Amino acid sequence: MTTSQQGRATEDTWMFTPADGWTFDQVKDLELPFDWELVDGRIVVREQTRxxxxxxxxxxxxxxxxxxxxxxxxxxxxxxxxxxxxxxxxxxxxxxxxxxxxxxxxxxxxxxxxxxxxxxxxxxxxxxxxxxxxxxxxxxxxxxxxxxxxxxxxxxxxxxxxxxxxxxxxxxxxxxxxxxxxxxxxxxxxxxxxxxxxxx
CATH class of the missing domain: 3.90.1570.10 (tt1808, chain A)
Structure with missing residues (x-):
């Protein structure tokens, strides 16, 4: 699912990627319960390593x-x-x-x-x-x-x-x-x- 919103991502909205993708400024302050990186405007969860x-x-x-x-x-x-x-x-x-x-x-x-x-x-x-x-x-x-x-x-x-x-x-x-x-x-x-x- 995508959204047209252009504001900052929140802990409740980060998974609804805008049509043009998130920018780093929109997501950098997120406090999520996992490690992540921004890939082509999408927040991608980084795996737990061994x-x-x-x-x-x-x-x-x-x-x-x-x-x-x-x-x-x-x-x-x-x-x-x-x-x-x-x-x-x-x-x-x-x-x-x-x-x-x-x-x-x-x-x-x-x-x-x-x-x-x-x-x-x-x-x-x-x-x-x-x-x-x-x-x-x-x-x-x-x-x-x-x-x-x-x-x-x-x-x-x-x-x-x-x-x-x-x-x-x-x-x-x-x-x-x-x-x-x-x-x-x-x-x-x-x-x-x-x-x-x-x-x-």
Whole structure:
């Protein structure tokens, strides 16, 4: 069901998407009993993740923070302002904080994002493998990592680089898939022991 209303969404009306979709300003102050993101003007519920997912995400954040070089900053579960109707929340982002006012911004501008990391869960496969790579590549985010858990409970990180001409991602030439250990120089040199990320 849609509605033509153009006011702010409330806890009673958020599910009735206007014909033109919600904007971030209309929904940003909602207090809903679940985590969500804005996708093409619709409020989309984010799934409850399993323990391993949160563990891997947090360990990747810690590894990136330990290895980072200036000017980069690393944050988890922060919305990215792609446009006023798309504010996805990647698992991890690496971004350039220069010229950003942390007391005022609500989402990191997509033009400041250097790397997006998504840890794939059963309910996010289509988004993490198709929709989000397309969204971030079209908006010139240079690097995208997709972290997968295989049937043997081993991690693999698929590393993608942006083709600036086609605005699409292609597998990193020398290391498209990292198993056991992730070693890359972009957006800055980092080594991550993937087996250790699951060492509960």
């Amino acid at each position: 323990f391993w997912h949160s563990q891997v995400r947090d360990e990747i954040v810690a590894a990136l923070k330990a290895a980072r070089s200036e000017p980069y900053k690393i944050v988890a579960e922060q919305c990215v302002m792609v446009d006023d109707q798309n504010t996805p929340k990647p698992d991890v982002i690496v971004f350039d904080p220069r010229e950003l006012n942390f007391f005022e911004i609500e989402c990191v501008p997509v033009g400041k994002v250097s790397l997006v990391v998504e840890v794939v869960s059963p309910g996010s496969r289509q988004d993490d493998r198709v929709r989000k790579p397309a969204l971030f590549s079209a908006n010139k985010v240079p690097y995208y990592w997709r972290v997968e858990l295989d049937r043997d409970q081993k991690l693999a990180v698929h590393e993608y680089w942006l083709n600036a001409d086609t605005l699409s991602y292609f597998p990193a030439p020398s290391h498209p898939v990292h198993n056991d250990k992730l070693v890359t120089a972009l957006p800055f040199p980092v080594e991550i022991d993937l087996d250790a990320l699951l060492g509960f």
